Amino acid sequence: MKLLKKIVFIVVGLIAVIAIGLYLFLAVRESRSKGGLVHQDSEYVTKVAVDKILTDIAWNAVSNPGTYFGGDSADTTSDSKSSRNLGISIPANVYMFALKDEEETWYAWLNVENQEQLQAFVQTELGIDSTGVEKEDDFWWINGKDNRVVLLGDSRNVLVALSFDKKEKKEAMLKIWEGRTTAMVPIKTLTDFSFENTADIEWKQKANDAGANLSFKKGMITANWSLSNDILRLPLQANVRELPPSNVLNVYCQADIRPFLDRYEGRLQRYNIPVDTLKNYYGGYMDIQWRADDVLQTDSIIAYDYDENFNPIEKKEIREEAVPNILFTFNASPHLASYLPEKMFYKFYKRIEGKQIGLSTDANEKNEFPYVSTDHAFLLSYTRNAAARRHLSWLSQFDRIEKVEISGKGGEVSNSFNAELKLSDYGIHALYQLLK
Secondary structure, X not given: OHHHHHHHHHHHHHHHHHHHHHHHHHHHHHHHHOOOEXXXXXXXXXXXXXXXXXXXXHHHHHHOHHHHHOHHHHHHHOOOOOHHHHOEEOOOEEEEEEEOOOOOEEEEXXXXXXXXXXXXXXXXXXXXXXXXXXXXXXXXXXXXXHHOEEEEEOOOEEEEEEEOOOOOOHHHHHHHHHOHHHHEEEHHHOOOOOOOOOOOEEEEEOOOOXXXXXXXXXXXEEEEEEEEOOOOEOOOOEEEEOOOOOOOEEEEEEOEOHHHHHHOHHHHHHOOOOHHHHHHHEEEEEXXXXXXXXXXXXXXXXXXXXXXXXXXXEEEEEEEEEEEEEEEEEEEOHHHHHHOOOEEOEEXXXXXXXXXXXXXXXXXXXXXXXXXXXXXXXXXXXXXXXXXXXXXXXXXXHHHEEEEEEEEEOOOOEEEEEEEEEEOOOOOEHHHHHHO
């Protein structure tokens, strides 16, 4: 009995020592990460809590060893790489920054451990050969496809740019690189960017209450964010249509979109969006429905038969296909209907009733739903059902999503949004489910 007690005490003691050691290790990494560098003129900063995410996944793996360490999981994790394999040092928190009027490009400043390994990894991931690494003086460049991923580095540091646009990044990145000794400062010195350390990913804007956070939990992802009225104006009280809860997808939005159109006018016009027309004639309300039952659409196609002399004979065939029952509705001047295409993946039928314009894949769709008053001026609700499985099963990652709900309310200064995404396995960490 005494021997058993000694064994228990030793085991408990070892567990306590390991737990304390792990806590101190993570605490030191957390403290050091506050020295992470961002640009002193950053307009936006995003914090990714790497250690917090990995710790949550580790604890979840202890509770669910069959999922994480079973045969299937072993295959999915065999390609995982440590930060040393990547050639860079990953801190407890990675800080990404964007500069004013350049929010489409985000930068991260990281320490390099092995530049050859880093270059090899990036070349593999971007699908480029050694000629894709440009060397200039004591630093090097790697440009991804369409300039969406660009790296500028040397043997000690690397500046990574991730972007939504295809603009040339070299000039902007060189400016940051050449001024790094004075312009790149520790995040803890910028009082405008104080993070609460409660979420996995946090986003803040300089000198503004606008911000966002996102957390990966067991079987779900939660998020909330604020959006300034300078971009979009949601009313405090909205009148929206009461859409059927049985739909696969319901979206409605009552908003003044003119601030958005003014802010991004140049970009929108590049996609031939009639900004001035929308400013003057859009009525401020739209909704989208994806109904539970499919509809049948017919289309004629040209086929060929051959006569006895092998001469082609043209003939028309009528093809019938089940397509999603989708209904777009918005309030606007009727003449805006002329801007709408009649075919977007499927054939859409236009229906104009006063200032209400409807586009539906169902030629006989009745578009009459009562208006109700609510403080939620925006709502997106998606439920995975039989129709979703029929049409989205080819998207393996999307097929794991059971339900999504995003709601938005208007405010005096900014709009607030909340989101919740539920996945198919309620007991497994959400990020692991999405990446496996």
